[in-house]
Amino acid sequence: MCGDEAQSLSRRTLLGVATAALATVALPSVADAATARRRIPLDRISIQLYSLRSLLQNDPEGTLSALADIGYRKVELAGTYGRSATEFRAILDRCHLQASSTHVGIDGDLNQIIADAKILGNSLANVPYAKFDTIAEWEAFAGRVNTAAAAFRKAGIPLGYHNHAHEFAPIGGVLPYDVLTAKTDKRLVHLEIDLFWAVTGGADPVELFRRNFPRVTQYHVKDMTADGQMTDPGTGVINFPRIFAASCHNIGEYIVEHDQPTDPLNTAKVGFEYLRTVRF
Template sequence: MALSRRTMLRGAAAGAVAAGAAAALPGTASATGERGGGRPWSRRVPKDKISIQLYTLRSVLETDLEGTLSALADIGYRKVELAGTYGRSATEFRAILDRYHLRASSTHVGIDGDLDQAIADAKILGNRRSNVAWASYPTLAEWREFAGRLDAAGKLYRRAGIGFGYHNHAHEFARIDGVRPWDVLVRGTSRRNVSLEMDLYWVVVGGGDPVGEFYKVAGRVRQYHVKDRAPDGGFADLGEGNIDFPRIFRSNWPLEVDEYIVENDEPVDALRCAKTGYDYLVGVRF
């Protein structure tokens, strides 16, 4: 008899705890999933789950929108995550994406503006998910109030047939009066209304373990921002830093996420970063 999803979640979470939910650092893993001559692994990231956050390419998108999107398609991307439409309307931007056979499956949004218009734009763009990209407050009371607003927005998106989530940075893991804002958001929102877009780099920088944090909210992480960490703590192109992505992906595979989104906040060469990230995710084994 097939296990129920609840039983699978409970068993997977218990397994992660029993195994110690090893931290993502240190060390760099090869794209084959081998380390120090160890045996290769067979699982891989499906190509149709690979995306890229266009914030990574903002500098070149501002100067050559269509050429950059065309280059992403040539690399192999079929999905992108938006962070603005560069002066184009939702309809205009969708037409450009369609021209290059790209789909904006996700987008970064806020919740302080016109939510009805944001939802309408999301439908035009073809978004399956929308995520709040940033929030920061000095007190727990403000975080709790924000969690309530986040949940209310998520309900509107859910009723419109669009998934809704929150994207973390590092500060959500820094305690305020002994409590992490991340935990306030998790407890203050419904899993029906608010999913989680886990930025693996920022979890690590914030002192968390991506595997342990994943299982604490088992089933709510629907997307990863796959962003690597340089030895000096800055950003690195995928596979050139020290976050052990094969370990993270391997540990969390029973609850595989919907999208693996390439990102680098400060790339040296945006298009090279995009290609390196795509090639890494296609080649990684875990």
């Protein structure tokens, strides 16, 4: 999320994007294409509803029904758009959609946040965003994530963390992402890797997956143009087949997202069709 980051890439960040792209963008060879057989099961394809926030505020039922018509059976929440958890769950049920995952804050009333997650039927939850100026603050935040994750785990809902690009920018020579992964309990806190923001930050998603195995269980799938802008899945230069082939044995959800789509439902359709048809 936080689409303003995509609009303000610095020269240094763009250089990092170019470097990461060398590892993630190369097109598959003819031999690779000939031997690619794996696919993403339909029940692992989801969409982050933040991508459709402009539509959901005024017409949640029509928007969710349209997603179901596209073929989605799962969604990831980012709020309930003025509806209570009970009201939004009823809409999801009428549209035959499961809110299998959600983005939540952890600084409010955890008991109420967890209660709403249970009403909504969430199986996973993720902290969507954090940003601090010092490593000490990142360490303190990791402690709060551990505390929240323990409470979520008691409710049967594992808690994870969703990255942006800034976690891969060093502070005093230390990466905040390394602090998060080292200081959070790997038995409690999983990782939801946003592939666009990871590449934007200069990270290789395959290396992130391998270094943090088996904690990476979800991907946000959004693509990148050659000049570093966000675009719909499958329409840019990120080599998703390479990433998926290296990690498919541990990824439970591939979640379509675009932070600032010009046509949200078209993004949803393009993303679903790409994930449904991609082979690796």
